[in-house]
Amino acid sequence: MKILYSVLAICFLFLGCQEKEPKKVAKAKKVYDLYQPSEMALLMDSMYKYNMQLKEEIMKGKIPEHMPMEFLKIHSAEFTKGKSRNETFNSFSKLFLQQQETIYDTTSTLSVSDRFNATVNVCVACHTTECTGPIPKINKLLIK
Ligand code: HEC
Known part of the structure; x- marks a missing residue:
């Protein structure tokens, strides 16, 4: 047993x-070397790592330059077997990219940390719809 x-x-x-x-x-x-993360899982991991680094830079007062092109793969990356794209996913991924873009908008009247946190909240919002496991980890990105 x-x-x-x-x-x-x-x-x-x-x-x-x-x-x-x-x-x-x-x-x-x-x-277990046989475990192969999906394209989407790999993309998500790199979005996490990138944003963790971005958080540190923002906290040091650096101005982020531009969004990595790789993030656009959210529209095409393959999911883990059994999961697939649906309308909810598509609208959240558009919203996510738009929000991530605002971080680099030097004309914004909002502080860069507010714009960064709003992006993290979109990560979490999408995750509450279909993939709740990583939420505690994602919340660690928030700038307090
Ligand atoms: C549009 C919806 C959506 C958005 C936005 C989103 N995620 Fe995900 N995330 C998913 C889905 C769906 C999976 C599962 C992918 C799979 O298993 O193929 C996932 C998986 C993950 C994983 C687990 C990866 C693994 O190794 O299994 C992490 C960590 C993660 N996301 C972090 C983030 C972070 C950080 C952001 C924002 C920067 C984010 N996600 C934005 C839907 C989203």
């Missing part, structure tokens, strides 16, 4: 969206 539970636990870790503990997932990835 114990083994069955561990196997089940590992399976859940592999479903990107069910993840609760990012650390455990990283471990699982190392041990």
Whole structure:
């Protein structure tokens, strides 16, 4: 029985969206080389890393220059098996790109950290519709 539970636990870790503990997932990835994250999962991870770095730069008072072109892949990247694009996803991805773009708008009257946080909130908003697992991790991007 114990083994069955561990196997089940590992399976859940592999479903990107069910993840609760990012650390455990990283471990699982190392041990089981067969795990192949989808294009979308890879894109999401790089959006996370990029925005974490951007947060640090903003906090140091740097002005971000432009959005990475890679982000446009949100319109075409393949999902993990079993998931697919739908209207909700499409409208949230448009909203997300628009919001991310505002971070680089030097004419804006809002502070750059407000614009950055609004972007993170769109990440979270889309995630509440279909992929709640990474939300606690995404919230760490917020500039307090
Ligand atoms: C339009 C909806 C949407 C937006 C916007 C969005 N995500 Fe995601 N995110 C998803 C979906 C769907 C998945 C699952 C992809 C898959 O499994 O193929 C995902 C997966 C993830 C994952 C898990 C990746 C993995 O390794 O399994 C992380 C982390 C993540 N998103 C962070 C972010 C961050 C940070 C942002 C904003 C900068 C963001 N997401 C914006 C829908 C979205």
